[in-house]
Amino acid sequence: MAEKKATTKKAPSKKEDTKKVAPVKQEVKKAAAPAAKPKAAPAAAPAAAAAGSTTQQGEARIGVFICHCGTNIAGSMDIPAVEEYAKILPNVAYVDNYKYMCSMPGQAVISKAVKDNHLTGVVVSACSPRLHEPTFRTATKEAGLNPFRFEMANIREQNSWVHMHDREGSTDKAKDAIRIAVAKASLLQDLFPKTVPVEKAAMVVGAGVAGMQAALDLAAAGIKTYLVEADTSIGGRMSQLDKTFPTLDCSQCILTPKMVDVGRASMIELMTWSEVHEVEGYIGNFDVTVRKKARGVITPKEAEARGIVGGGCNGCGDCETACPVVKPNEFEVGMKPRKAIYINHPQVVPLLYTIDFNSCVKCGICVTACGPEKRAIDLESKDEFVKVKVGTVILATGYDIFPIEKKEEWGYKRFENVITSLEFERLICASGPTGGHLIRPSDGETPKRVAFVLCAGSRDNTGTGKPYCSRFCCMYSLKHAHQIIEKIPGCIPYIFYMDIRSFGKMYEEFYYRIQDEGAKFIRGRVANIIEDKKTKNLHVMTDDTLLDRPIDMEVDMVVLAAAVQPKEDTNRTRKLFGVSCSSDGWLLEAHPKLNPCGTTTAGVFLAGVCQGPKDIPDTVASAEGAASAASIPIHMGEVELEPYFATCIEEKCAGCGMCVNLCPYSALALVEKNGRTVMEVTEAKCKGCGTCGGFCPGGAIWMNHFTTPQIVAQIDAFLLGGEQ
Amino acid sequence: MSENGINHKFAFYLGCIAPNRYPGVESASIKAMKKLGVELVPLKGASCCPAPGAFGSIDLAVFYAMAARNLVLAEQMKMDIALVCNGCYKSIWEVNHKLKHNKDLRDAVNEVLKEVDMEYKGTINVYHTAELLYNDKFIGVDKIRDSVTNPLTGARIAVHYGCHLVKPHKDREFEKEVMLNTECPTWMEELVAAIGATPVEYRNKMMCCGAGGGVRGYDIVHALDITNEKLINLMEEKVDALTDICPFCQLQFDRGQIEIQEKFGKTYNLPVLHFAELLGLAQGMSPQELGLDLHGISCEPLLQKVL
């Protein structure tokens, strides 16, 4: 049925529509006429076009190479029919097919054909250009042609895979695709990529374990690295953790050496309490303006620069003792107070106090406490803007905890004894607000029954939570279970779970260990938590899906393994660098499997959780990957830019400047030339998106590789056929 | 303000249980809302909503078509629907919403409606009267407070929200954001406070009444067991009455207490009133006018406290 439909629809449309299409043809031709000029008069077009003056239609000799892709393509269409059809297309001088065009023998077929038949252009009809355009471009180059004399017709992703059961239809569609590609290939020109030098410096944004590791690696590779951290100290979430699964080593103990290394490394310029303000430029040459937020406290170095010998903050903390303003300490998830002048915790790097100017009353008591020798406090300090030039950038902005109070049924922020896992980490940590004693917030009692609610807000399709798995909560909840069994004799952890995802090295073993230690596992999503008003105990209501019975379990405390989400400021920061995000907000990698650290913006890379939830081992691995990827262009010394930029045909440009405002990459400007105002393109900034070219009312913008004549020829070929 | 102080008119969809078991809900709604500037015009010829559990789980096509027919009657009156029952809300609001957004379903339903020369067009909205009372676009808490002549001072009143009005969360689109709180809503308590009574929180407030989803019809003992648990939680707080916004929940709590006494031998004697009835009392309507004598459990103890 479906087969018939596709073909019967097609047949009449071809014949009948010729009449209807006729007027369109004229219009198209008209539109094409003026734009066709620069092609004939290449002087107006860029130098690259000048070299391509052999693109006159009559002289073009195109080779068409049809790939079977095993049975991926050949299984769904009539390859011999497609081949016969390709032979009758204008300018086609050679047609061949092969089982796997991308294989070495396949590429050899192209090479030989180009030489033997003096081809001027190559069309490979195969998969998506996203996959193999680079492969065939290289093959074209090796055959002796300019690599941009290559065009790809996608007959797999957009054809055989979607029309698997419509043989006739997909055969016809492949013919269309090839006809269009040949039309373009006949007009292709030689293009020559530009190279630009790469600044021998990098920037890492975010100094959690990911950013720190990336910066250390870059520095070790001899690259000057600016490490920009929004908080007052480096370390990120890992510095808030007590122990780390599955080895249970103390988080601070393994992290502080790294923090100290970062503080010491001469190749790392640490900028804490700072954020990226503005970004200009492109791979190799990013001009980044960093806003150093007013800190109110100066370093010994800064003191020296101000002529205060032996001054600056030495971390003594006298100011903190004196300050009268008390605020909740965010590092302790609000469970401990801090002053308006504060450090997060004793091991901070850099050991430098910060004034929270939103709370400071400017009483000046700290200035006195600090004393006339150090003179480290400057209550009038202002934001500073520092401009640096870097070749590549790594984003490592990490995560936040999902506001789990939105899942109202679990009562977080309504019931005192419902806490999050991050709060648990601080409560169980010896340096935390309770000195490592897990207590009930309601009465300070030690709990004997603790429920852990897994997937709290993760794997949630209700629209309130997050659809993805947060990936480390199963494992850290097992760790938490172990910690309470170890620390509180007789205390039983009850773990309410959907599945336990213990996928990493030694993780499954850790899971068994916790089972053996006596943790209780109940498979069921927690429907509801109810507080007993008198005792402040909690009733955890669920369905035990293994025993098939409803559960109402009374516990002393509930720990919600809350989902994670991208850090608050991520969206603003990513936009500055032109990086996309997926629908869930995590930063988007260039390819989920084959390029997980890269982004679609050349020169910008991703490390750690900002790309998606990862535990520490995966975070560090991704950071090292990103550092390696970010160092490649720097070590190469120069990078090649795709030659797809726009050019201005100055005689036609009226200097209206509309395109300048439209360009999303600020690549265009108006300049004076020979007494006229014309537009000028900064080629390195232009991404070839074509926004300006499509708009220019005078047709004065020439988009390399997507020229108006090429596009019109493609449309003509599609609408009018053009078989010989 | 337009004629006679009436600002809004709605097609009043009564449903089945209110007119048959608690006629007071009907008269209280009409009279009390009128004082608040809202006229409820009877939706003539309406059928059962139909009950979401009973019909929805057996034949969806019938379910959609019947609900659509009720909607078309209101479309013909060119009025939005107002109704007093959570079950009706689930059926009629949800079907309206689905038909507005799903063309295939709309076409299928219209195919059926053709047989009775009707066509669903999607021109009206559906509201629960509780929503009209709470949303100041229509009435609002302040206006209710101003309309009270006989404040129910001293009465400790707990609220049963019922399930179908507020759940499922992802399918609800109330204009007032607090009404989207499914797990611990408190907007009804604001209404209770507005008529002078003391709203009382109790354990597991959002638990089902026990009747919904066909449970009452299918397994009465199970249904009553749930109701019983709610009653125990309510009695712990020494409440004088329970108020609801759904005649079906009301039936379960009111008649259910008699059944609980028969089956489990437990007596609570907790008066159960639809919020419309309470509002009527606070606006000075007499217990007879409100048909309170038709309740299974006597409202006398409450009345003695507030009258």
Ligand SMILES: Cc1cc2nc3c(=O)[nH]c(=O)nc-3n(C[C@H](O)[C@H](O)[C@H](O)COP(=O)(O)OP(=O)(O)OC[C@H]3O[C@@H](n4cnc5c(N)ncnc54)[C@H](O)[C@@H]3O)c2cc1C
């Ligand atoms: C309760 C809990 C327990 C855990 N336990 C374990 C465990 O036992 N083992 C384990 O392997 N993993 C554990 N994890 C996971 C672990 O925390 C993460 O894998 C790790 O912290 C990720 O590091 P990161 O550098 O990618 O992100 P983060 O630690 O979030 O660091 C990001 C850094 O970037 C900064 N930043 C953010 N945005 C900007 C910006 N726009 N500009 C400048 N700076 C910015 C932040 O201030 C922060 O310092 C746990 C997580 C939680 C929540």
Ligand code: SF4
């Ligand atoms: S000036 Fe600000 S930081 Fe210093 S002591 Fe006073 S309140 Fe604290």
Ligand code: SF4
């Ligand atoms: S890691 Fe475990 S608890 Fe966390 S979301 Fe995934 S499955 Fe749920």
